[in-house]
Amino acid sequence: xxxxxxxxxxxxxxxxxxxxxxxxxxxxxxxxxxxxxxxxxxxxxxxxxxxxxxxxxxxxxxxxxxxxxxxxxxxxxxxxxxxxxxxxxxxxxxxxxxxxxxxxxxxxxxxxxxxxxxxxxxxxxx
Numbered sequence: 001x002x003x004x005x006x007x008x009x010x011x012x013x014x015x016x017x018x019x020x021x022x023x024x025x026x027x028x029x030x031x032x033x034x035x036x037x038x039x040x041x042x043x044x045x046x047x048x049x050x051x052x053x054x055x056x057x058x059x060x061x062x063x064x065x066x067x068x069x070x071x072x073x074x075x076x077x078x079x080x081x082x083x084x085x086x087x088x089x090x091x092x093x094x095x096x097x098x099x100x101x102x103x104x105x106x107x108x109x110x111x112x113x114x115x116x117x118x119x120x121x122x123x124x125x126x
Contacts, residue, residue, distance in 0.1 A: 003032060003061050004032050004033075004034070004059050004060045004061050004062070005027075005030075005032060005033045005034070005060060005061070005062045005063075005064060006033075006034050006036065006056050006057060006059070006060035006062070006063050006064070007024070007027050007028075007033060007034065007035040007036065007064040007066055007106075008036055008038060008063065008064065008065050008066065008078070008081065009024050009035055009036065009037045009038060009066045009067070010037075010038040010039060010065075010066070010067040010074060010075045010077050010078035010081065011037075011039065011066075011067060011068055011075065012039050012075055012077055014037070014039070017068065017108075019108050020066065020068065020108065023066065023106070024037065024066065027064075027066075034056060034059075034060070036053070036056060038075075038077045038078055038081045039075075039077050041053075041081075046080065047080070047084050048080070048081050048084040048085060049084075050084050050085050050087050050090070053081070053084070053085045054085060054087075054090055054097070057085065057097065057098075057101075058097060060101065061101060061102065062101065062102040062103075062104065063098075063101055063102070063103050063104070064103075064104045064105075064106055065078070065103070065104070065105050065106065065107075066106040066107070067106075067107055068107065068108050068109070068110065069107050069108065069109045069110075074107075086098075
């Protein structure tokens with residue numbers, strides 16, 4: 001079991017999503033869980049402060065990316081957040097700060113389960 005969990009929530013219209021509102025509220029009440037709602041973090045222009053956000057990632061044993069799936073990808077705010085936070089000198093070359101951490105993806109779709117099965121509108125198997 002993880003000691004510290006960081007949930008990176010990205011949903012630009014969370015007020016319309018019962019699922020993500022409910023999940024993020026429940027997760028935030030759990031001990032040792034921190035929820036960072038990307039769309040509510042103060043930015044410098046369009047960019048996130050990598051040093052500030054990396055502090056949260058450094059303290060976490062498990063990172064959860066929570067987002068709705070839009071046209072087979074996450075929201076633009078999540079992409080920008082990851083681009084800004086996962087800097088080369090911190091996440092990759094030299095430091096490798098993500099080694100040993102768990103990554104979970106928690107996503108939802110606006111479609112029905114039947115649309116994602118064989119023969120469904122999207123043509124994928126479940």
